[in-house]
Amino acid sequence: MIDVKNLSKSYGKTRAVHDLSFTVETGVITGFLGPNGSGKSTTMRMIMGLDRPNRGTATINGKPFHEIKWPLREVGALLEAKAIHPGRSARSHLTSLAQTNAIPKARVDEVLDLVGLTQVANRKAGKFSLGMNQRLGIASALLGDPAVLLFDEPINGLDPEGIRWVRELLQSLARDGRTIFVSSHLMSEMALTATDLVVIGRGELIADTTVNNFIDSNTVATVLVRSSDSSRLNQVLAGLGGSITTQDDGSLLVTKIDGTQIGNAALSSGIAIHELSPQQASLEEVFMELTADSVDFHGTTNAKVTS
Amino acid sequence: MTVTNTQMPSTDRGHVGLAGVTRSEWTKFRSVRSTWICLFIIVLAGIGLSVLLTFIQAARWSQSSLQERATFDPVAFSQSGHFISQLVVGILGAMIITSEYSTGLIRTTLATVPKRFTVLAAKKIVIAVVILVVGEVTAFASFFAAQIILTAHGGTQLPAGASIVTQVKSASIPVVTIMSPGVLQAVVLSGAYLALLSILALGLGFIIRSTAGAISIFVGILLVLPIILNFFPSGFKNSVEPYMPSNLGIAMVVTTTRTTDWAGVLFTPWVAVLVLALYAAVFLLAGLWFLQRRDA
Ligand SMILES: Nc1ncnc2c1ncn2[C@@H]1O[C@H](COP(=O)(O)OP(=O)(O)OP(=O)(O)O)[C@@H](O)[C@H]1O
Numbered sequence: 382m383i384d385v386k387n388l389s390k391s392y393g394k395t396r397a398v399h400d401l402s403f404t405v406e407t408g409v410i411t412g413f414l415g416p417n418g419s420g421k422s423t424t425m426r427m428i429m430g431l432d433r434p435n436r437g438t439a440t441i442n443g444k445p446f447h448e449i450k451w452p453l454r455e456v457g458a459l460l461e462a463k464a465i466h467p468g469r470s471a472r473s474h475l476t477s478l479a480q481t482n483a484i485p486k487a488r489v490d491e492v493l494d495l496v497g498l499t500q501v502a503n504r505k506a507g508k509f510s511l512g513m514n515q516r517l518g519i520a521s522a523l524l525g526d527p528a529v530l531l532f533d534e535p536i537n538g539l540d541p542e543g544i545r546w547v548r549e550l551l552q553s554l555a556r557d558g559r560t561i562f563v564s565s566h567l568m569s570e571m572a573l574t575a576t577d578l579v580v581i582g583r584g585e586l587i588a589d590t591t592v593n594n595f596i597d598s599n600t601v602a603t604v605l606v607r608s609s610d611s612s613r614l615n616q617v618l619a620g621l622g623g624s625i626t627t628q629d630d631g632s633l634l635v636t637k638i639d640g641t642q643i644g645n646a647a648l649s650s651g652i653a654i655h656e657l658s659p660q661q662a663s664l665e666e667v668f669m670e671l672t673a674d675s676v677d678f679h680g681t682t683n684a685k686v687t688s
Numbered sequence: 689m690t691v692t693n694t695q696m697p698s699t700d701r702g703h704v705g706l707a708g709v710t711r712s713e714w715t716k717f718r719s720v721r722s723t724w725i726c727l728f729i730i731v732l733a734g735i736g737l738s739v740l741l742t743f744i745q746a747a748r749w750s751q752s753s754l755q756e757r758a759t760f761d762p763v764a765f766s767q768s769g770h771f772i773s774q775l776v777v778g779i780l781g782a783m784i785i786t787s788e789y790s791t792g793l794i795r796t797t798l799a800t801v802p803k804r805f806t807v808l809a810a811k812k813i814v815i816a817v818v819i820l821v822v823g824e825v826t827a828f829a830s831f832f833a834a835q836i837i838l839t840a841h842g843g844t845q846l847p848a849g850a851s852i853v854t855q856v857k858s859a860s861i862p863v864v865t866i867m868s869p870g871v872l873q874a875v876v877l878s879g880a881y882l883a884l885l886s887i888l889a890l891g892l893g894f895i896i897r898s899t900a901g902a903i904s905i906f907v908g909i910l911l912v913l914p915i916i917l918n919f920f921p922s923g924f925k926n927s928v929e930p931y932m933p934s935n936l937g938i939a940m941v942v943t944t945t946r947t948t949d950w951a952g953v954l955f956t957p958w959v960a961v962l963v964l965a966l967y968a969a970v971f972l973l974a975g976l977w978f979l980q981r982r983d984a
């Protein structure tokens with residue numbers, strides 16, 4: 382279990398994390414979501430005792446990092462994939478880590494095999510692709526067979542097959558009863574992988590809940606309707622208390638009333654329904670909507686050319 | 689998916705300690721090629737430069753002034769390879785930590801130990817022991833090679849029990865054996881000088897974190913500081929000069945009389961060792977202070 386209490390951290394004038402509290406439960410995958418620069422990596426570094434919080438505490442299984450007697454064997458972390466000396470082989474890198482925590486040499490070969498790097502174990506890590514580095518980082522996190530695991534963007538740079546591999550690995554680790562805390566930019570990926578969610582924006586907690594609750598409580602049931610007479614149907618549905626948006630192609634997005642009511646109303650008004658489909662809001666959309674106010678760096682798609 | 693088959697030792701007893709972390713640092717140290725390149729240069733340049741300079745000095749002995757002859761120290765001169773090897777020692781000492789900061793590996797390293805002090809202590813043990821061994825090999829090889837060259841150029845061995853001072857006053861090139869008074873100590877301290885410098889450089893690496901920065905300051909302390917000192921009034925210059933790290937190094941290997949041109953400029957060998965050890969300790973402790981206080 383990971384317990385974060387009132388954690389705050391500033392770098393000079395930059396407020397990275399502010400009064401953040403949440404717990405990460407055992408036996409499930411907890412997704413850690415937030416836009417760029419929202420403080421995910423900073424929070425993970427503080428949990429691992431690397432950055433010192435200005436205020437608050439973070440504990441792993443009840444202890445702050447510096448009180449853990451055998452850190453690698455209690456908590457494994459993948460923080461930066463490239464955090465490897467480019468001139469050192471994967472095997473030497475893992476061996477050096479194993480030696481600190483009295484982990485048997487056989488375990489090095491075992492994790493190399495687990496992440497599929499056995500063939501290239503003696504090659505310099507500097508020659509590795511991003512995906513291979515990511516796998517080596519995962520191997521080092523698993524080295525001590527820890528009960529608590531932190532992964533900062535583990536699927537960065539992986540191909541679809543690699544992404545599926547990570548997803549299955551995380552799920553099997555959670556089934557073992559481990560605590561899994563994983564950050565990602567890809568909300569859709571979290572929807573597939575995680576059970577619980579911690580969502581932050583600008584260093585502050587937005588939600589600490591389950592994936593299902595998160596979607597349910599943050600979405601309004603919407604129905605897409607195409608019909609023979611959009612404008613008349615619009616009036617009819619508005620009369621029933623529906624809230625309607627007309628889209629460019631003439632179809633209607635209706636909230637507040639459900640499909641049955643819409644169908645019945647159309648029938649009694651003599652309007653032919655061509656399509657009637659409930660819209661499932663994706664985690665992606667919910668997330669975008671919720672963090673819209675707390676995104677630090679807005680991208681823009683209609684860049685104007687000034688002369 | 690089976691994740692673990694290996695039998696792991698129990699975590700109920702003990703904790704991460706200096707022995708394991710030192711083994712880890714040794715693995716890191718020897719598993720990158722730059723280590724071996726640096727060690728190779730320390731030995732080769734150390735011996736090579738000593739041999740070359742000794743050869744030149746021996747060849748032009750007949751044209752040398754009396755002053756030059758009187759101050760020629762066959763032991764200190766045999767260790768002149770330090771000009772190069774001390775710089776490479778600095779690079780290696782600083783890089784074993786700065787390379788971790790530049791790659792981000794330091795975060796992985798610190799996530800394996802509860803106490804950061806252990807990492808610093810382990811790195812210190814590895815670099816100091818390795819450089820001491822390599823430094824002694826270089827020192828002894830340089831010494832014997834130089835005496836062979838001097839002998840080949842007509843150098844004459846001191847009679848047993850005679851001091852070097854007597855010898856350098858004569859016209860022929862002085863040659864000593866390892867058993868001549870003060871010689872063994874000087875050669876041993878020559879290797880120790882490099883080991884102490886490696887600790888100083890390691891401390892500097894922990895403080896500065898960047899490879900280029902740490903190496904620049906190291907070179908500055910060793911080579912530029914004495915030059916700057918020349919611009920100060922002689923009273924100040926004379927009182928500060930013995931404290932220059934490069935002069936401490938010379939003080940450790942000099943065996944001739946101190947009435948020569950080194951008079952007043954140098955501490956006695958063991959005082960020099962003490963002062964340099966103090967420098968190394970100060971840098972290392974400052975490094976520890978920064979390691980423990982700053983974010984990784
Ligand atoms: N070492 C540091 N020094 C200065 N500022 C920092 C440091 N680390 C993080 N920050 C700042 O703190 C804020 C949070 O950064 P952090 O990397 O934790 O966000 P993140 O959620 O991991 O972002 P991303 O999704 O892009 O990885 C940012 O504004 C960042 O610029």
Ligand SMILES: [Mg+2]
Nearest residue numbers: 421422423533
């Ligand atoms: Mg990040």
